[in-house]
Amino acid sequence: MTNWRARPAVRWTGVFLVAFSLAVLPFALAQVGTTWVRITDYAILYILLALGLNIVVGFAGLLDLGYIAFYAVGAYTYALLASPHFNLHLPFWIILPIGAAIAALFGVLLGAPTLKLRGDYLAIVTLGFGEIVRLFLNNLSQPINITSGPQGIARIDPFHIGDFSFSSYQTIGGLTFSGPIKYYYLLLLVMLGVIVINLRLQDSRIGRAWEAIREDEIAARAMGINTRNLKLLAFAMGASFGGIAGGMFSAIQAFISPESFILVESVMVVSMVVLGGMGNIWGVILGALLLSFIPEVLRWTVEPIQQALFGRMLIEPEVIRMLLFGLAMVLIMLFRPAGLLPSSVRKRELTQETL
Amino acid sequence: MLLEVRHLEVHYGGIRAVAGVDLAIAEGELVCLIGANGAGKTSTLKAICGLISSRTGLIRYAGEDVSYAPVHVLPRKGLVMVPEGRGIFPQLTVEENLAMGAYAHGGGDPSAQYDRFPRLAERRKQVAGTLSGGEQQMLALARALMTRPKLLLLDEPSMGLAPMMVTKIFELVHDIAKQGVTILLVEQNARAALELASRGYVMESGSISLEGEARALLDNPKVREAYLGE
Numbered sequence: 001m002t003n004w005r006a007r008p009a010v011r012w013t014g015v016f017l018v019a020f021s022l023a024v025l026p027f028a029l030a031q032v033g034t035t036w037v038r039i040t041d042y043a044i045l046y047i048l049l050a051l052g053l054n055i056v057v058g059f060a061g062l063l064d065l066g067y068i069a070f071y072a073v074g075a076y077t078y079a080l081l082a083s084p085h086f087n088l089h090l091p092f093w094i095i096l097p098i099g100a101a102i103a104a105l106f107g108v109l110l111g112a113p114t115l116k117l118r119g120d121y122l123a124i125v126t127l128g129f130g131e132i133v134r135l136f137l138n139n140l141s142q143p144i145n146i147t148s149g150p151q152g153i154a155r156i157d158p159f160h161i162g163d164f165s166f167s168s169y170q171t172i173g174g175l176t177f178s179g180p181i182k183y184y185y186l187l188l189l190v191m192l193g194v195i196v197i198n199l200r201l202q203d204s205r206i207g208r209a210w211e212a213i214r215e216d217e218i219a220a221r222a223m224g225i226n227t228r229n230l231k232l233l234a235f236a237m238g239a240s241f242g243g244i245a246g247g248m249f250s251a252i253q254a255f256i257s258p259e260s261f262i263l264v265e266s267v268m269v270v271s272m273v274v275l276g277g278m279g280n281i282w283g284v285i286l287g288a289l290l291l292s293f294i295p296e297v298l299r300w301t302v303e304p305i306q307q308a309l310f311g312r313m314l315i316e317p318e319v320i321r322m323l324l325f326g327l328a329m330v331l332i333m334l335f336r337p338a339g340l341l342p343s344s345v346r347k348r349e350l351t352q353e354t355l
Numbered sequence: 356m357l358l359e360v361r362h363l364e365v366h367y368g369g370i371r372a373v374a375g376v377d378l379a380i381a382e383g384e385l386v387c388l389i390g391a392n393g394a395g396k397t398s399t400l401k402a403i404c405g406l407i408s409s410r411t412g413l414i415r416y417a418g419e420d421v422s423y424a425p426v427h428v429l430p431r432k433g434l435v436m437v438p439e440g441r442g443i444f445p446q447l448t449v450e451e452n453l454a455m456g457a458y459a460h461g462g463g464d465p466s467a468q469y470d471r472f473p474r475l476a477e478r479r480k481q482v483a484g485t486l487s488g489g490e491q492q493m494l495a496l497a498r499a500l501m502t503r504p505k506l507l508l509l510d511e512p513s514m515g516l517a518p519m520m521v522t523k524i525f526e527l528v529h530d531i532a533k534q535g536v537t538i539l540l541v542e543q544n545a546r547a548a549l550e551l552a553s554r555g556y557v558m559e560s561g562s563i564s565l566e567g568e569a570r571a572l573l574d575n576p577k578v579r580e581a582y583l584g585e
Contacts, residue, residue, distance in 0.1 A: 224459030
């Protein structure tokens with residue numbers, strides 16, 4: 001089955017083909033419309049989020065329903081340090097690590113009081129945590145205006161290195177690079193980094209310890225695993241990826257408000273992880289891609305299809321979009337309960353039950 | 356003394372599960388702790404290895420006060436527990452379970468365990484949850500041995516096993532003890548435990564009611580009446 005891996009020529013051709021298609025993808029999409037490049041950018045942001053959450057949920061087995069809070073922390077960190085709001089304009093390569101660190105700190109803040117909780121109880125507490133962060137962002141406009149409350153923060157700086165700005169049009173070597181295309185390459189780079197970190201983590205001593213904690217926490221402790229520190233580490237690492245994604249989101253959007261960080265967003269990221277296959281990095285990426293693109297594809301197809309079939313709009317596009325989306329989720333979970341690309345361990349779990 | 360426990364008390368809310376237990380185990384001994392359901396045996400064991408934090412009293416291991424030591428450092432010092440109900444990782448394979456046992460030392464060679472438990476060698480790639488009860492208990496023992504224990508705390512290794520398998524497991528425990536591992540064995544199966552051990556403690560509603568040579572306890576009329584069903 002893994003024959004092709006053994007042949008370096010085949011393998012390198014494969015790698016080259018994937019790299020080539022990823023490199024030309026934004027230009028191909030730009031032919032259809034810059035919107036699609038933008039949608040791809042957001043899809044990559046969701047991949048970053050899903051990979052971060054996968055560390056907490058998939059590797060360590062801790063269900064976190066408030067994950068979007070770390071995205072919010074990263075986003076607001078960037079917005080406050082690079083916008084006219086406080087008249088601070090720090091460069092992104094300074095803010096992103098700060099955002100990651102602050103998000104990690106928030107991860108520990110959430111992790112510390114919930115160390116003894118598992119399953120449903122942990123889910124409820126994390127859900128509350130996500131809401132607390134959002135409510136704070138919504139209300140921290142008084143007595144001192146920090147977040148501008150529900151109005152959000154506008155005119156956030158785009159990423160720039162010297163004179164090279166990520167938001168403007170530019171022609172390099174006959175190719176026109178729009179803002180979203182430039183961000184695409186940056187996001188792609190960050191995503192590759194995050195994937196490599198995740199792959200390395202999975203097979204590391206830390207990854208194995210997380211696996212043990214997920215399976216049986218008491219036994220893990222009896223093996224000499226420091227469950228407290230490792231659970232906190234999972235929360236912190238997961239949160240820091242969320243923080244980085246948040247910072248990039250802030251810059252791409254140029255405007256953020258608490259509305260971007262509602263509970264549904266957390267649920268969305270959890271769905272990506274579960275649907276794709278908890279614990280399997282490639283599955284999680286697939287889940288994030290599907291759940292990012294399906295709603296967009298539906299957005300553009302539902303209306304013309306209805307017009308063609310019935311000659312008029314029967315159901316609001318927004319309503320039917322969510323309806324079909326929900327249906328797709330139910331079907332996938334019914335037929336592939338371990339996710340589209342389950343991790344090897346989860347696959348065992350389910351085949352065992354059906355034995 | 357390898358392990359010394361003094362005035363150990365464990366409280367669950369208002370209930371005192373362990374009420375001032377004193378224990379001492381010398382290096383190389385195989386000591387058993389017997390008693391009825393709810394006598395506080397498992398609580399005593401869990402308190403010794405730190406799995407219960409609501410405890411008072413002194414625990415000395417290898418000359419060191421470990422009363423407040425965090426759970427995860429004890430396996431590195433050689434104090435290893437095999438929890439009740441085995442506590443194997445059901446979704447991992449036999450091989451992966453053993454690798455997890457070597458975690459405390461950053462790795463180890465499982466071949467010695469495969470020699471000791473040939474049954475596990477045959478099932479190396481099998482998922483642990485699909486093993487029989489006896490094989491799971493073997494795996495729990497093998498995994499604990501991967502941690503290179505000096506003192507092994509066994510919590511009811513015979514629980515829920517077929518009589519033949521119980522005999523087999525006790526033989527294995529005997530072999531492990533012979534090779535120099537000190538063992539504290541908690542058992543409800545009083546006769547088998549006393550026949551195996553050199554010394555024994557009898558626990559009754561949270562405290563030690565009798566202690567002494569295992570032979571003497573086997574002959575003790577009180578023990579015979581209460582725990583051996585005569």
